[in-house]
Each structure stands twice: as structure tokens, then as C-alpha cells.
Amino acid sequence: MNIVLAINKPKGMTSFDVVKKIAKTHGVKAGHSGTLDPMATGVLLVGINKATKLLPYLMESRKTYRAEITFGIATDSKDITGTVIDEAVIPLITQSDCERALQLIQGKQKQQVPKVSAVKVKGKPLYKHTEDVALPVRTIEVFESKYHSHTDRTLTYEVEVSKGTYVRVLSETIAAHLNTIGTTSALTRLKNKVSLNQCQSLESALKQPVALDFYSLMQDYPIIDIDNPTPVYHGKRMAFDIDADLVCLFYDKQPIGMYRRVDDHQFRSERGLF
CATH class of the missing domain: 3.30.2350.10 (Pseudouridine synthase)
Structure with missing residues (x-):
């Protein structure tokens, strides 16, 4: 299997x-x-x-999420499971306020990884560090952000984001744009x-x-169906006339190798999938 x-x-x-x-x-x-x-x-x-x-x-x-922010509180984990570390007054928030805040988080940006995360620093997940360590900063991108609904103390929104984006951090940023604080109280990955x-x-x-x-899963890469899998099984270089740096090779409807360009038409085996 x-x-x-x-x-x-x-x-x-x-x-x-x-x-x-x-x-x-x-x-x-x-x-x-x-x-x-x-x-x-x-x-x-x-x-x-x-x-x-x-x-x-x-x-x-890219991944798409639906998240809910609860305003007026901040937690150490940046979500509702954490310990409350701050409280603040919630101003009157309108739908147009929410839509403006969501527009402000769009685009490429730097994002600091939360302390409560599985990202490894010095060979150990951040959440296991008892001492203070420098938190990594990543470049992420918010491709789209959409208003879903809100109440006087919550906002539900959807975002399409790049790999490695922490929606918990985005929720705090949105709350800041609304002149308050907030924490993620619900999160669902809608698409990956x-x-x-x-x-x-x-x-x-x-x-x-x-x-x-498999064909649907690998659609982000050019797919090449081959008739003879033997060169792939032996990790041999192969020639393809295609404008791409990385391709996925299929044989008998199964992915069998990822090949990366080394010059104009030559590709080398990056990873066997068999």
C-alpha cells in the first residue's frame, strides 16, 4: 500500500x-x-x-485556512489553548474595519516563528526550550485574505498563504490593525x-x-510519463525538452522520480519515489 x-x-x-x-x-x-x-x-x-x-x-x-480571532486577550501560545498574558478593551469594530485590516496583511512579509511551535532551534523544538532563544524569522506571503463574519468580540476570516505561515501570528497582526489584541480561537485548514x-x-x-x-497531487510540477523506467531505477541522467527546473516522472500511472535540471536539456535524479 x-x-x-x-x-x-x-x-x-x-x-x-x-x-x-x-x-x-x-x-x-x-x-x-x-x-x-x-x-x-x-x-x-x-x-x-x-x-x-x-x-x-x-x-x-499554498494552503488555505479559516480562522477565528477572539479579541481582547493575548496568550503565550497565540491561540486559545494558551495562558492569558494580556487583556485589552475591544473597540467598536465594523465589517469595513475588518475588511481593511485583512487587506493590510496581504503580500510578502517577514514573520517571526512563535515560541510555542515545533520549529527546531539548536536541534530542539522551540516549545521544549526553557531558556530564551532567538526566534527564527521567515519570509512568508499572504496571497488572499477574505472576511467571513464577525461579532462584537470575534472575527472569522479566510487566508491563502505560503508554506510555513503561522496563522496564529496573522491573527495577532489583524487585531493590532483593529487597535486591540487577539488570539486564534479556532482554525481549520480548508485546502492543501x-x-x-x-x-x-x-x-x-x-x-x-x-x-x-497521484496526478492531481503532483500537478504543481510538470509531469512526464515515460515508457522505460530502468534509467530512473538506476539514477541515470535523462534528457527532456521542457522549460522547468524540476519535473516529476511517472511510469504506469505511478510517480517514480523527481528530476532536476542541470543544464539545457539534462536532468539528474533528485529523489527516487519507487
């Missing part, structure tokens, strides 16, 4: 919990393509056995290669895993 599944991650479980449960139930090797916080739900891609080799290439895609409505529940996957189509 060499497949990729799309799971609607349940609230309260870590991404690793989901992977571990699937691996144990089916007696397979498994991994995932992008951590979701325990409080979050939504699309979690899980690779099984040899399909785990695809996961690094699935992580590069596939949409939420294409996901199966964890309970369903433990009974009968549903494989995703």
Missing part, C-alpha cells in the same frame, strides 16, 4: 497522533505533509510506505492540494483508506 490519504484532522489530536494511529492500525510506515496544531482541524495529507517520499514535494504548495470536502475522517481511514490521485 503506497498511497497518500487526505484526513480531516480531529480537534485535540496532534498531526503525529494521527499518523501514529494510521501506521499502527494498518502496520505501515506513515508521515504527514505539514503540521496542524492540536486545536486545529482540516486537511492533513498522510503518506503511506513509499508514498512518504512524496511528502516534501507536497509541503511546497485537496479541499476539505475531499477528506475522509480518521475513523473512516482506519477502516478503509481512500487513495488520492
